[in-house]
Every structure is written in structure tokens, then in C-alpha cells.
Amino acid sequence: MKAYNKENIPLAKVLRKNMTPWERKLWYDFLRNYPVRFQRQKAIGNYVADFYCAKARLVIELDGGGHYTPEQAEKDEQRTYDLSAMDLTVARICNLDVDQNFCGVCEYVDRLVQNSLPQSASLTAPSSEGALDASASKE
Secondary structure, three states: OOOEOHHHHHHHHHHHHOOOHHHHHHHHHOHHHOOOOOEEEEEEEOEEEEEEEOOOOEEEEEEOHHHHOHHHHHHHHHHHHHHHHOOOEEEEEEHHHHHHOHHHHHHHHHHHHHHHOOHHHOOOOOOHHHHHHHHHHHO
């Protein structure tokens, strides 16, 4: 388990109860039932991540318009740096993408998870038939 600032737990609970529309959409329409467990509003270090997958060592941050000011961009850069220093991958996704390209966002998250898992932990292990078919087509 990642170390966290215990003072962030009450904030995380409030954020879970007051998710943004984009967080709700990503959570209820994709991550909640994803085969690899995600947590929402997870305290990690001195931060509260929007979504966290421990198995994939992945943090997903949804960024709205306020994240594109110079001040907030600098804070986000520091946050990404600090989380990356904990050997985590940080994916920043724009709220607009959740609105306009939800399938693409889901595919992107799935790819990040798949690429981070060891081959033995893959969500869908290839069948022996698939391996035979693939080798036969190379001949």
C-alpha cells in the first residue's frame, strides 16, 4: 500500500460524495466494473488522486478548465512529478475528452492498464488456438 497523508482522508471522502460529472461518468460507466480494481478519490502521498489502480500502478487525473491556468499547470506538473517519483504512471485526461470521446478514453485507460500488468496477469490470456493460428499465418 502506498504511503499517504492521513489528513487527506476526510477530503477524499467528501470528494467521493461530490464527484464531478466527468468523474461520475468515467467511474459508473467504465472503471467501477473494470476487471482490474480501481479506487476513486484515493489518498496517495500528499495528494488525493481522482482514480487509482494499485495493480497497474496507475493514477488517472481528470482535468477541467481550471487546470489550464499557468498556476494550476505548475501545480499539476509538480503533482505528476511527485507521483511519478513513487513509481506510478500518471495519466491526465481532459474533461472534454470524457464528453466527446468517451470510448477513446476507455480504450486509452485499458491500454495503460494492459501495458503495465505482467504478462501472467493479463486480463485475457491468449488461447492455445490463437497461438496456433497466429504461427500458422506466419508460415
